[in-house]
Amino acid sequence: MRVAVTRSGGFAGLVRRAEVDSADHPAVAGLIDSVSLDEVPRHRPQPDRYVYDIQIGDRSAQVGEADLHGPLRELVDHVMTHGS
Amino acid sequence: MRCAIVPPHVLRHVAEQHSDEQVRELVQRTLSLDHTQRGTRAAAQLIAEAPKATAPAAANRTIHDAGHKETLPGPTVRSEGGAATGDQAADQIYDWLGVTYDFYNAAYGRNSIDGAGLPLVASVHYSVDYDNAFWDGSQMVYGDGDQQIFATFTAPLDVTGHELTHGVTQYSGGLEYQGQSGALNESLSDVFGSLVKQYHLGQTADQADWLIGQGMFATGVHGTALRSMKAPGTAYDDPNLGKDPQPADMAHYVDTDSDNGGVHINSGIPNRAFYLTATAIGGHAWEKAGRIWYDTITGKKVPTTADFAKFASMTYATAGKLFGVKSTESDAVREAWSTVGVKVA
Structure with missing residues (x-):
């Protein structure tokens, strides 16, 4: 499954985008099972914090940096570090 | 106070009209003395009537070291008046918070972020x-930068001015x-971030670089700064980062879901x-253009959902109140917004 992350905002306002195919990343495949994009809190905009647009297959969610915890944070970090 | 019972208008007449020069001089001195004492009395009364100050009008800074963790604030490394830590980032931010505090206090008589001496953390x-x-x-937070794209977030003064102004807007x-x-x-954060820098360097509007985040990029990045208020869209153009995406006018407004x-x-x-207003007026940008923007946002009448047109009209109204409806300053505000494609109502 395709997992894509777009990070925008921050003081700099630079946009970074990365994606992986979970078939190539066992860690991502494991993390996908423990996150539910339907359950992330509604995005609350905050000055100069990062905004993450996360896409897992055909599901997507927008999450603020301050609300990015646990397995979803691990997933995002993995994609941003190892994705292309 | 021999002359205290003589009404001031009579004294003034004597000071101007009496045939004896010595008498005119004496009465003039009496008048100015009386004026000074009236001033002192009025001031004493104002002080007596003023609400009890909750904090002295001086910066109250505390710097913490998050130690590369994400738990805030982290251990205290320097408090107000404390000795330098030797940590470049901590000491730089201590200084920049002081400069930003001084700017708001000197330029607009504002005592800290909330106007009531809020400690700066x-x-x-x-x-x-x-x-x-x-x-x-409730506090400022600084990363170190990854040294690939960004070398620092603590070195440029306008970053601190920008962040602290988010607090001013909030309050x-x-x-x-x-x-x-x-x-x-x-x-607003870029405007006052730049003004703090201009104030610190003693620059006039035509001397300022009008850049935000100059000196932040790591070596090798093709760019001078993050944003240019003078020429939006020209701050950087880099193979990895792409080109500065800022529009310079409404015709190029960017509709997007990202970045809020x-x-x-x-x-x-x-x-x-703001840049166009400040350069049209000339002189120190914080004195007139900055005052117009500052009075507008702190007047507590800007709706939280204000769009550009609403805010523009409010700055024009503020300029009219401060300098007159047909003043150079009011014209500069209207012209500036018009140039970027925002019509002032």
């Missing part, structure tokens, strides 16, 4: 390779951090309106 060394700085609603009633009101929120509706992108439009 900052954490440095936040997280690992963190390419950001932010105001979290002034706030502007929703989404779409045009969010871009105005961002622009492009708040760091479309801020280029009101940023340029």
Whole structure:
């Protein structure tokens, strides 16, 4: 499954985008099972914090940096570090 | 006070009209003495009537070291009046908070972020390779930068001015951090971030670089700064980062879902309106253009969802109140907004 992350905002306002195919990343495949994009809190905009647009297959969610915890944070970090 | 029972208007007449020069002089001195004492009395009364000050009008800074973790604020490394720590980031932020405090106090008589002496709290060394700085609603937070794209977030003074101004906007009633009101929120932080720097360097509007984040990029990045208020869209053009996406006018407004509706992108439009106003007026930008913007946002009448047109009209109204409806300053404000494609009502 395709997992894509777009990070925008921050003081700099630079946009970074990365994606992986979970078939190539066992860690991502494991993390996908423990996150539910339907359950992330509604995005609350905050000055100069990062905004993450996360896409897992055909599901997507927008999450603020301050609300990015646990397995979803691990997933995002993995994609941003190892994705292309 | 021999002359205390003589009404001032009579004294003034004597001072101007008496045939004896010595008498005129004596009476003039009496008048000025009386005036001084009246002033002193009035001041004493004002002080007596003023609400009890909750804090002295001086910066109260505390710097913490987050130690590359994400738990805030982290251990205290320097308090107000404390000795330098030797940590470059901590000591730099201690100084920049002081300069920003002094700027708001000297330029607009504002005692800290909330106008009531709010302690200034900052954490440095936040997280690992963190390419950001932010105001979290109660304190400033600074990453070290990843050294690939960003070399520092603590060295440029305007970053601290920008973050602290998010606090000023918040305490002034706030502007929703989404779409045009969010871009105005961002622009106000860039405006006063730049003004803090200009104030510190003693620059006039035509001497200032009008750049935001000059000197932040790591070596090798093709760019001079993050944003240009003078020429939005020209701050950087790099193979890895792409080109500065800021529009310079409404015709190039960017509709996007990312970055809360492009708040760091479309801020280029009101940023340029401020630059145009300040350079048209001339002199120190914080004195007139800055005063117009400051009075507008702190007047507590800007709706939290204000768009560019609403804010523009309010700055024009403020300029009219401060300098007169047909003044050079009012004309400069209207012309500036018109140039960036925002019509002042």
